[in-house]
Amino acid sequence: MNEAIRPGAETSLQAVSPPQLSVVVPTFNECDNVVTLLRRLETALAGVAWEVIFVDDNSPDGTWDVVRGLARQDIRVRCIRRIGRRGLSGACIEGILASSAPCAAVIDADLQHDETQLPKMLALLQGSEFDLVVGSRYVEGGSADSFNKQRAGASAFATEIARRVLRVRIADPMSGFFMIRRDRFEQLAPQLSTQGFKILLDIVATARGGLRIKEIPYSFGSRLHGESKLDSMVVLDFLGLVLAKLTNDAVSLRFLMFAMVGSIGVFVHFAGLFIALRGFDLPFAVAQGFGAVSAMTSNFILNNFLTYRDQRLKGWAILRGLVIFYLVCGVGLAANVGVAFSVYAQEPIWWLAGAAGALMGVVWNYAMSGLFVWRKR
Ligand code: GDD
Numbered sequence: 025m026n027e028a029i030r031p032g033a034e035t036s037l038q039a040v041s042p043p044q045l046s047v048v049v050p051t052f053n054e055c056d057n058v059v060t061l062l063r064r065l066e067t068a069l070a071g072v073a074w075e076v077i078f079v080d081d082n083s084p085d086g087t088w089d090v091v092r093g094l095a096r097q098d099i100r101v102r103c104i105r106r107i108g109r110r111g112l113s114g115a116c117i118e119g120i121l122a123s124s125a126p127c128a129a130v131i132d133a134d135l136q137h138d139e140t141q142l143p144k145m146l147a148l149l150q151g152s153e154f155d156l157v158v159g160s161r162y163v164e165g166g167s168a169d170s171f172n173k174q175r176a177g178a179s180a181f182a183t184e185i186a187r188r189v190l191r192v193r194i195a196d197p198m199s200g201f202f203m204i205r206r207d208r209f210e211q212l213a214p215q216l217s218t219q220g221f222k223i224l225l226d227i228v229a230t231a232r233g234g235l236r237i238k239e240i241p242y243s244f245g246s247r248l249h250g251e252s253k254l255d256s257m258v259v260l261d262f263l264g265l266v267l268a269k270l271t272n273d274a275v276s277l278r279f280l281m282f283a284m285v286g287s288i289g290v291f292v293h294f295a296g297l298f299i300a301l302r303g304f305d306l307p308f309a310v311a312q313g314f315g316a317v318s319a320m321t322s323n324f325i326l327n328n329f330l331t332y333r334d335q336r337l338k339g340w341a342i343l344r345g346l347v348i349f350y351l352v353c354g355v356g357l358a359a360n361v362g363v364a365f366s367v368y369a370q371e372p373i374w375w376l377a378g379a380a381g382a383l384m385g386v387v388w389n390y391a392m393s394g395l396f397v398w399r400k401r
């Protein structure tokens with residue numbers, strides 16, 4: 025035995041045997057739930073060598089601090105504190121990749137999932153008949169009674185789309201509760217989307233029928249403390265994921281949203297131009313400049329709240345980002361006009377040249393603002 029690992033506290037003795045199961049728990053503002061969850065995992069997993077990795081996106085309520093405290097007392101507990109990033113899927117992926125057991129489970133921190141199913145899920149995976157076991161609300165014996173009508177409807181609708189469009193055949197692809205064999209996950213990981221929250225759907229769709237899946241029923245309970253983080257924006261995330269999977273990742277949700285914001289900007293531009301000309305009697309060149317600045321500013325704000333809301337700039341970073349965004353768009357405009365000009369010179373079709381220029385502009389703006397304005401820290 026390694027000199028550094030002396031037999032002592034019961035926890036460190038258990039930790040000497042490598043874990044069979046890594047439990048990954050994404051957290052955002054769950055400080056009142058994590059202690060209870062850990063106690064329940066301890067009870068449910070008695071007799072199993074396990075570890076738990078909490079992945080916290082720098083929760084304002086200090087969840088990471090509470091987890092850190094737990095980790096100091098129990099070597100099976102680890103905490104990943106991510107800064108400047110948000111997103112359930114990304115957190116789960118990072119947690120699984122940071123773990124080492126041959127099987128990895130994902131479970132919510134708020135105790136809505138049923139941790140007593142974990143040993144059964146593990147046994148199913150270890151039987152090597154399955155690659156993925158899903159905690160399902162929609163198979164015989166499962167339920168989602170805590171859902172209100174609206175949420176139940178949305179869940180059923182999304183499941184139907186996943187079935188028809190992505191040919192995902194399981195009953196509950198929207199579940200956030202599952203266990204997967206590490207080797208299979210590592211193969212799929214590079215193709216998974218870190219944006220959004222439907223990681224299970226992503227895994228199953230990306231594998232294209234290549235996973236042997238077992239669904240077991242569980243009852244989706246009520247939240248212990250705190251509130252749900254899923255807002256109406258998850259609809260966009262969901263559609264984006266479907267689109268990305270359908271087009272083999274050629275079209276990303278971000279690009280579509282960026283382009284959509286850009287087309288809203290066209291309207292803002294004309295409104296600004298009109299107001300400056302008619303309302304303030306400004307000379308045309310000044311009014312046009314005013315329209316352009318208004319459009320860039322509103323594009324920046326919308327992108328910060330929609331397209332890049334998982335990396336939203338805050339405080340002074342907003343001003344800095346805005347200035348860089350102006351620069352990026354300025355060059356983008358030059359590229360737009362340049363391309364339109366050369367297309368027009370070869371083929372004098374005004375709308376074709378205009379469209380080519382606009383496409384050049386949006387691709388440039390998208391690529392450059394991803395690099396310089398909302399760059400991943
Ligand atoms: N790290 C991180 N970052 N964790 C997050 C984030 C985030 O941006 N957003 C949410 N979480 C954590 C929460 O703290 C919680 O532990 C878990 O992810 C689920 O979030 P909830 O806000 O409780 O979601 P829900 O209860 O409305 O929906 C859950 O259950 C559904 C049904 O199984 C999610 O698991 C859904 O994906 C799932 O469809």
Ligand code: MN
Pocket residue numbers: 132134136247252
């Ligand atoms: Mn929840």
